[in-house]
Amino acid sequence: MAGINEKPDPPISAYQFKTNLFDIEKSTEEGKKRTFTGVAYSGEVIQSHYYWGDVIFDLDTIKMKTPLGALIDHDPGRRAGVVRSTTNDHQNGLKVAGDLLSNKNGQEVAQDSDEGYPWEMSVYIVPGSIEVFEKGEVVVNGRTLKGPVTIFRNGVIREVSFCALGADDNTSAVAASHTPKQFNKQEDTDVTELEQLKADNQKLTTERDNAVTELKQFKETKRTEDIAALETELKTQFSAEDKTAYTAMDDSTFAFAAKQLRQFSVGGQQTPSTTQSNQTNPVLAHLFTHQANSGQAGAGQAQGSTLDHAFNQFAAAQK
Known part of the structure; x- marks a missing residue:
């Protein structure tokens, strides 16, 4: 059964999702722009998200205008590249392609990649509507899903980011691809422990x-x-x-x-x-x-x- 999500306003981090690794092209010609490709969203269910639970983005209604900014760690002050084109289908998901800027941020991404650093993509998506299916079955992205599951409809991807692996271990984002639940369970554990520490600190302050x-x-x-x-x-x-x-x-x-x-x-x-x-x-x-x-x-x-x-x-x- 579908319903509108009535949770309080979520933090911005609840709309930032890690995806797969960026594929950054090796340098071939002097002065030629470095390009990158990656899967912004695979179309699979994101399991055990710290805020939404099991969540999936509707690829049929998702929007991603180009050119689109590519940042470092979702920081508007660290512009590193531009997404020039996208492809979208149920089988391969939402793919992006673009090129790096010639500024210090783009050079940082390129140089670190050349030395073997695995830059990871993270997307910032704002859903037009959020549906929660508590029970029953629903078909999204050609997949039959059983509730409970949260569905982002008419989502708009505002930017993609180059993120360092482990940079989001404070649960600011989780993998937006087919990721084992164990990874997200650890994130839930981290959130619970943080809340417990805050409660203990408040208790000590009161005492x-x-x-x-x-x-x-x-x-x-x-x-x-x-x-x-x-x-x-x-x-x-x-x-x-x-x-x-x-x-x-x-x-x-x-x-x-x-x-x-x-x-x-x-x-x-x-x-x-x-x-x-x-x-x-x-x-x-x-x-x-x-x-x-x-x-x-x-x-x-x-x-x-x-x-x-x-x-x-x-x-x-x-x-």
Whole structure:
């Protein structure tokens, strides 16, 4: 039974198909253009394509206008030749013939071929319509096929390319000739492994982000507890502004600030004769006492200088 393919828009690589090797004529005369021939499509079913499954091009409706560009690896910036003529029948498939350009790309193809390099043809075809036969039989290119099979109708070949063997092992193309299934199974395996690697990478990224969030929450909770413990120890209540400042400190700065506050509180408990307003922070009361008595001589003066120095250290740490 036939149906219209409802897959999402495929990547460009799904329309690029490897075919057979190019036959590049050996150089015979000085200045004569080098020619090439090849089978752009054999007419057989392309088995186990990574995107389409089993797929076949309808040779009766296929279109290929000449002259047609011949590129290297489907790169428009690497023009290497021109297809001048084509032949098309069910028995021999779609054959092409053309000549190489005299530019560096054409010379590269010719020179590598002369040294024995097996350039492989790849075609870029854009189908006019795509039919999917899930069940039953259908005749295409004189061959009776059983579903499921995908049929490209009214396909237009936009260009052919000289490709290095193995250049498309990322499944950007598969052989558009009668190719054993094992080759395409390996491509399917590569695609599956790539998808698995992407999934594993996403999982690791999520786990890392969750761990960072948990660590941040733990540190915030720990700092809140440390501030509350410091208030209890010093028998004071920090303002909301002070708590915000202490929360924003890194661990070393907060530890230093807490140490200084403890030192300021030592000996700074108020006596009845020196009791100040309840609004005065008892942590700083001792500093105020020594600043008020800074004119006295002896040990008190030395002690006041020491505390002033400690307070300056604390203030510098806050900055």
